[in-house]
Amino acid sequence: MDTLSLLADGFAVALTPSNLALAVIGCFLGTIIGALPGLGPSNGVAILIPLAFSLGLDATASLVLMTSVYYGAMYGGRISSILLNIPGDEPALMTTLDGYPMAKAGRAGDALVLSGVASFTGALLATFGLILLAPVLAQVAFKFGPAEYFALYVLAFCTLGGISSNNQAKAAIAACIGLGIAMIGLDNVTGMPRLTFGSMQVMDGVNFLVAIVGLFAVTEVFVFIESHGRESALGVKLGKITIPWRDIIFTFPSMLRSTVIGFFAGVLPGAGASLGSFMSYTAEKAIVKDNSKFGHGDPRGVAAPEAGNNAAAGGALVPMLTLGVPGSGTTAVLLALLMTLNITPGPTLFTDRPDVVWGLIASLLIANVVLLILNVPMVKIFVRILMVPAWVLLPGVTMISFVGIYSLSGSSFDLLLMIGFGIMGFFFRKLDIPTVPVILGILLGNNMEDNLRRAMVISGGDWTYLFSSWIAIGLWIAAVVGFVAPMFLRGVIKRPQAITD
Amino acid sequence: MSDRLFGLAVIVVALGYILSATQIQTSFLSDPVGPKTFPYLIGGTAIICALAIILKPDAEPDWPSLWTFGKIGLAVLVLVAYAYALKPFGFVVPTAVAAGLLSYQIHPAAKSASLTGIGLSVGLFVIFKYALGLGLFAFSRSWF
Structure with a gap:
């Protein structure tokens, strides 16, 4: 009952006219962002953060806006997948x-x-999952000391590198680059500058928003210049939209199964929505009796990954809110938003700022309903927007990114740094090096180091303290398994490639 | 080959990183770990992983042609120039030029590119200035 009254308070926060309006705007923008190829949830949320910030929204309002964008992007990604055979996002x-x-x-x-x-x-049930699981996990998280947190950060990097990339060594290097960048600036303990090379501009450290927008948005421009802007002509006809009740009833069990799988894939730190949709699809194909039509337009093959990916999006919020460890690239960006708003995610968030947590959860429920309305009866509007050619879209995105970062700091230096990250992202993309670990490293680097140092202060420099509790040992084992196991499973589980015409 | 070169570059950078970490000043207010250990750990991990990549590189990525690289280089120059032009020249003119050039590079058609540039520049300015209330200047203040 306690949860219900907290949720009611949450609705009181989320249902204020201004927050409701923000949720609707966020859902609309999010669906567009998800639908447009080349503008995924991560970079969509990333370029909007500086703008939300300069609008002077308070913490709850910006969270409502951004999580609506996040959920919206998860809905929108399917539109271009279905109509153009180009995934709107990963x-x-x-x-x-x-x-x-x-x-x-x-x-x-x-x-x-x-x-x-x-x-x-998927999204609705996952939000209920979040309501049930997050407070429980927050209780467990109270038992976490610095040693456990350090192990948890290691786990996040390991699962991220192990599961969602093709080459562990490359993912680990990417994480090291991020962590290395995070070290730049004043040391938290001694207050001395570190690795700044005498430059005043990086004394405060490298702003993670600069890195995120550079790696996600600017990189995309270079990729599009290379590919000359893929033709995004509609290859299929979209007639009158009716509701296929029979398919919905037929695929409903698939949706439920996929929701469960997707939700837990999302909760796993570092794994995220791509893994959720991948696992739901593969599992569904294995479970159903007659799978001969999979890959040729089986409605269950449409329902399963979509329920899975949206459930994972909700699940990924669980570790982000309760532990401060994001479950995916986009939640890493949301974590960046929380950090800019001076909100420290973690177990204390649930006791100190219940208005933020429950307002956020209530607005997720509202966003879901809004998104269903936007995405079923009004889907034709988004199909229109899908026609925006790359040569208008990409310059537009770049200019928005520049203005966003510029309005944050007003310095040309940050803009140059952003371009630098964009170039880095392009080469990483070519070399098949994931960029999400870089972001995660920059975001979590200082916390990770602080926890290590605090653990060592407690133990007086005894390194075995890191393995001194069962929670910590469990996390270390999970980290090693998460990093090593995919090397052996790679032959068994193969990511299917997109089909070509 | 690309992977091996990348691995080598990582090793060089990581060694440089470790070397500069040795120069970090410690203060009397220190803890058992100190400000140097974590950078050492990062550099060390990076070197081990780089060695792994050098020993077992992935298949060669398909690099774009030199011509495409030239185009991307040009785009970088446009963006750098834009970064410097934003402050002295105001929003509208640099944005129109930069957006137009980028658009031309993605889809080489002069007419649509220039329309894109002008349209984006004016449209975004109106949105940023009047809908979002950002403190942007349309033109350089010294022009009037």
Whole structure:
């Protein structure tokens, strides 16, 4: 009952007219961001953070806006997957496998509605999962000392590198680069400058928003210049949109199964929505009796990954809010938002700032309903927007990124740094080095080091203290398994590639 | 080959990083770990991973042609120039030029690119200035 009254308070926060308006705007922007190829949830949220910040929104309002964008982007990703066979964002890759064949068979409208309902089911149930699981995990997190936190950070980097990248060594290097950048600036304990090379501009450290926008948004411009802006002509016809009740009822068990799988994939620190949609699709294909139509437009193949990826999006918020460790690239960006707003995520957030937590959860529930309305009856608006050609979209995104960063700091130095990160991102993309660990490293580096040093102060310099509790040992084991196991499983589980015409 | 070069570069940078970490000043207010250990750990991990990549590189990525690299280099120059121009020349003119040039590079058609540049510049200015209330200047203040 306690939860219900807290949730009621949350609704009181979220249902103020201004927050409600922000949720609707956020859902709308989010769906566009998700739908446009080349503008995924991570960079979409990243370029909006500086703008939300300069608008002077308070903590709850900016969180409502940004999480609506986040959920919206998860819904929107499917639109271009189904209509263009280009995933609007990475998690939507699995939706192309059956969504596009279904659209080519003249059932584009059905596929859009079905995936919209699947997204709604996944996201709604995952939000309830978040309501149930997060307070429990927050209680466990109170038992965490510096040694456990240090192990948890190691776990996040390991699962991120192990599960969601193709080469562990490269992911680990990316994490080291991020952590190395985080060290730049004043040392928290001694107050002495570190690794600044005498430059005043990096005395405060490298702003993580600069890195995020550079790596996600600016990189995209270079990628598009290389590819000459893929043709985004609609290959399929979209007729009148009706609700395919039979498909919805037929695929409903798939949605429920995928929601469970996706939610837990999301909770795993570092794994995120791409893993959620991938695992739901693979599991669904293995479970159902007749899977011969998978890959040729099976409605279950549309419902499963969409429910899975939206459930994972909700699940990824659990470790982010309770432990301060993001479960995916986009939640890493949301963590950056919390940190800019001076909110420290972690177990204390639930006791100190219940208005923020429960307001956020209530606005997620509201956002879901808004998104269902936007994405089923009004989906045609977004299909129109999908027609915006890359040569208008990409320059627009770049200019918004520049203005956003510029309005934060007003210095040309940060803009140059952002371009530098953009170039780095381009080369990393080519070399198949993931960029999310870099972001995570910059975000978590100082906390990770602080916890290590605090642990050593407690133990008087005895390194075995890091393995002194069962929680810590469990986390270390999980970290090693998460990092090593995928090397052996790589042959067994292969990521399917997008189908070509 | 690309992976090996990258690994080598990582090793050089990591060694440089460790070397500069040895120069970090410690103060009397220190703890058992001190400000140097964590940078050492990071550098060390990076070197081990770089060695792993050098020993077992992935397949060669397909690099764009030299011509494409030139185009990307040009885009970088445009962005750098934009970063410096934003303050002295105001928002509208540098944005129109930069957005137009980027648009041209993605889709080489002069007419649509220039329209994109002007449209984005004016449209974004109106949104930023009047809808979002950012303190932007349309033109250089010395022009009037």
